[in-house]
Amino acid sequence: MEEKRHIISVLLENESGALSRVAGLFSARGYNIETLTVAPTDDETLSRMTIVTVGSESVVEQITKQLNKLIEVVKVLNLAQRSHIERELMLVKVRATGELRDEVKRLAEIFRGRIIDVTESIYIIELTGEGSKLDAFIDTLKVTEILELVRSGVSGIARGDSSLSISNRISKNS
Amino acid sequence: MELTGADILVRCLKDEGVKYIFGYPGGAALHIYDALYRQDDVRHILVRHEQGASHAADGYARVTGEPGVVLVTSGPGVTNTITGIATAYMDSIPMVIISGQVPTHLIGDDAFQEVDALGVSRPCVKHNFLVRDVKDLATTIKKAFFIANSGKPGPVVVDVPKDVTANKTEYWYPESVAMRSYNPTIRGHTGQIKKAAKLLLSAKRPIIYTGGGVTTAGGEKELRQLVRRLDYPCTNTLMGLGCYPANDPLFIGMLGMHGTYEANMAMHDCDVMLAVGARFDDRITGDLTKFAPYAKIIHVDIDPASIGKNVGVEIPIVGDAKHVLSDLLKAIEKLDIEPNFEALKAWWNQINSWRSIDCLSYDRQSDKIKPQYVLEKLYEITSGDAFVTSDVGQHQMWAAQFYRFDEPRRWVNSGGLGTMGFGLPAAMGVRLAYPESDVVCVTGEASIIMCIQELSTCKQYDLPIKIINLNNRYMGMVRQWQEFFYDRRYSHSYMDALPNFVDLAKSFGHDGVLVENPADVEDALRETMARKDDLVFMDFITDPTENVFPMIAAGSGHNEMHLSPKAESKDAAPQERELA
Ligand SMILES: Cc1cc2nc3c(=O)[nH]c(=O)nc-3n(C[C@H](O)[C@H](O)[C@H](O)COP(=O)(O)OP(=O)(O)OC[C@H]3O[C@@H](n4cnc5c(N)ncnc54)[C@H](O)[C@@H]3O)c2cc1C
Ligand SMILES: Cc1ncc(C[n+]2csc(CCOP(=O)(O)OP(=O)(O)O)c2C)c(N)n1
């Protein structure tokens, strides 16, 4: 079956063991994780996680079902199945000396990056966008030397009305 | 009044209705043990190894449907339970395991007997908790029981640091718990059920394949009604035995690797399959590309992840087996369509001709004890009423084939993990749950050694289990594979230097009998089963060359079974059939 990139959003209880349960699930069942980001939401009892994975439809279906089975997971949404926005943050430290200083600045501007730290020989550039844009920027930076690079991994959100938040689905045992 | 965490814990168990806990003390659990000492409501059974505690609790759970409860100390105490936890997890058995932990301020310090209990158990639990504050203790215990025994059941570990068991708070046990993130689906989708009813009634070669989920749901009554209403053949997995009575003519035996010829052939040829509470395990399906090539499949399971995992299905229904079966029956009545009687008649003729091969036949003239014979006699002598536990190996398969279970929760074995050592401790749990009933542990000389220490527990608590050791001096199941697939290179499957089991049993304060001749089997069984108050270890010296048949080799299809030499002679070599 055809392997495709999927971006899965997970809303889960903001509890200490939850992240390791998700990571453990992926490693135990042999699913791959390309990126994983997680942070608390506006409701501090909940965390929002975005996972990028590659797999066939049936594998990704299993992934969403298995994620849903985790007790701390409240909701799961496969963003690849709907119109969505994804963004990634990159911080990159590059050599910027001599005439390269202007060249690198110009490139950063083209990509709508911001130079957020400057020394005599170094820039730190901040850039957000889709992964492919970050890749392209890294490519153009070949004119100089990349000293350090850090990417956040993807965060995603569905467009329009559909939102991944809790309705009042409360389960009770009798 | 404020109580200590330890007292709260024990009160919670009492208020949860727990009658027995299976455990073993140690440093981090000593406050809890002290609390146990000061009460009579919850009875503690002291095992001889924590693995035994976990299997005993599991056995208790399997026959009662209530969560089995384990109490152990930190470190080695909890790691010793992991095999038992994984066993329960694979078979969806509800358990609550309470483990002591080092005090909160020492967690992460490599403290004495510290092990990350949540970490080591995570891959084989339904959920686990670390209780950091005594104020959370009661609610956590309530949640643990709720999670363990709802939806698809499973084991839940609650790790309790020692200081939490010493700290005090007001005791209050919640009546119920609410969890926004956990909400199992019970009722099946009405539209899907209606579609399923139509498809079922349109079948020409139907089969109803059910598993452990029907037992869990308590859906045996509804299953029987449905099968009889439709007159369709029914097969059960190893885990589902007893849900449909083995002695009923519509039952075509267990399916899968060591299932009957008729069940596997019918699975292969069917055009409509209703699967209920069964998970299309690889011991059932064999080679997936050859699995049920003509079938449209309806799959009922409480776990959405179980549906479509291994096999594509036509009509998925998420829900509890009992509810869905009962709704399905109603949907069938409403439709007012009759099954295709003519096609059904031809289908039953076909099934009966497969049946006539008599795939479980074995040599009855042998001068060696045939294991099948022992189990047949055991079945007769106990009138099919005993609770039977087993270990893992050939003896397990023979027990499944030859003890004809007519009721669920009578057959107790480790199917998913296949844990040798399970049988004896599980039998202890069963006997405690049913102190008036016959409890038999069918085992092999290799398996029984793995938890033999529990004979001592049986002595302490007067548990008169009957142990049927089918002693073939081999790890028979391993030897069988080596005979078939490794050119008879019997690498390390031979049991050299076995103990004298009769003496061994005696040294634990029990009795034992050695049975070496086929002619003695029946009397020995009769005499032993009549000894209601004694644990008796019956050591049957069986034919070491006997193999389990039928057998589907891994990677083969259902229509590619190996038959016993006896049945082979009757096999009208599978003919080509026209199927659509
Ligand atoms: C040596 C050996 C040989 C074996 N050979 C065979 C063999 O020949 N044949 C065979 O059948 N097995 C065999 N097994 C066992 C096999 O490995 C599996 O354990 C077994 O087939 C699984 O049974 P099951 O499908 O009924 O699933 P179970 O493990 O019993 O799972 C139950 C299913 O029901 C679902 N469920 C739970 N509760 C409910 C509910 N309330 N409502 C609806 N669904 C629910 C669960 O989600 C799950 O999908 C063998 C094991 C060993 C060790
Ligand atoms: C703990 C454990 N280790 C290894 C195995 C692999 N195994 C499956 S059956 C078997 C042999 C069992 O021998 P015995 O108990 O004598 O039963 P028999 O097959 O001879 O009836 C082994 C080693 C297992 N299932 N469990």
Ligand SMILES: [Mg+2]
């Ligand atoms: Mg053996």
